[in-house]
Amino acid sequence: MLKRVGDEISPDDGARVLVERHRPAELTDEKLQLAAWFPLLAPSAELLRWFGAMQRRWPLFRRRYLAELSEPAREEPLIWLHQLAANEQRVTLLTDAADPERSHAAILRDLIQGVRKPPATSGPVRAASGRMQARKPRP
Numbered sequence: 001m002l003k004r005v006g007d008e009i010s011p012d013d014g015a016r017v018l019v020e021r022h023r024p025a026e027l028t029d030e031k032l033q034l035a036a037w038f039p040l041l042a043p044s045a046e047l048l049r050w051f052g053a054m055q056r057r058w059p060l061f062r063r064r065y066l067a068e069l070s071e072p073a074r075e076e077p078l079i080w081l082h083q084l085a086a087n088e089q090r091v092t093l094l095t096d097a098a099d100p101e102r103s104h105a106a107i108l109r110d111l112i113q114g115v116r117k118p119p120a121t122s123g124p125v126r127a128a129s130g131r132m133q134a135r136k137p138r139p
Contacts, residue, residue, distance in 0.1 A: 001092040002100040002109055009033055014090025017081065019105050021045075024096060032094070036084060038077040043104045044068055058102055065104050069111075078111075085112040 001013065005024055009016070015035035021042040023032070043051075043065050051061040069078060085091045091112065097103030 001090065002103075002105050003092050003094055004098075004100060005032070005094050005096050012090065013092040015084055015088040016092050016094060017084065018094045019108055020094070020096050034094075035088075035091075036080065038081055040074050040077045041069070041081065041104070041108060053098060053102070055102060062107055065107055081108065082112055 003013070005018065005020065005027060013033075016033055018032065018034055018037040018039075019041045021039045023029070023037065043061075047061070047064055047068065050064075051057050068074065093100075093105040093109055095103050095105035097105065100106060
């Protein structure tokens with residue numbers, strides 16, 4: 001499920017997960033009732049500036065955001081989100097976007113629900129395939 005950060009809290013929300021880089025200052029953790037906050041799963045500032053909520057850019061935004069999710073720094077938060085979704089009956093992703101259905105949160109929702117294939121190097125793919133192993137340090 002997707003919601004805007006300031007939307008009313010419901011018992012149907014399940015685990016509430018913030019997927020924005022910054023928490024709105026006026027909303028405390030207590031008010032948000034967060035199960036988790038994954039700021040590294042938010043799109044880069046550059047990508048958000050480029051997108052500017054221009055709907056004609058949505059397909060390319062989605063492609064670029066998925067490319068960002070394949071970055072090594074985002075692997076661990078993706079694994080955590082995937083595991084949280086696997087362990088909870090319902091997860092609600094919270095975003096500050098004006099249109100949550102045309103935001104990175106919708107892409108993340110599709111990933112954890114299996115609607116879209118995650119980037120090949122991301123955590124959910126490895127977690128689902130059982131290939132999660134400790135990485136050996138590179139020489």
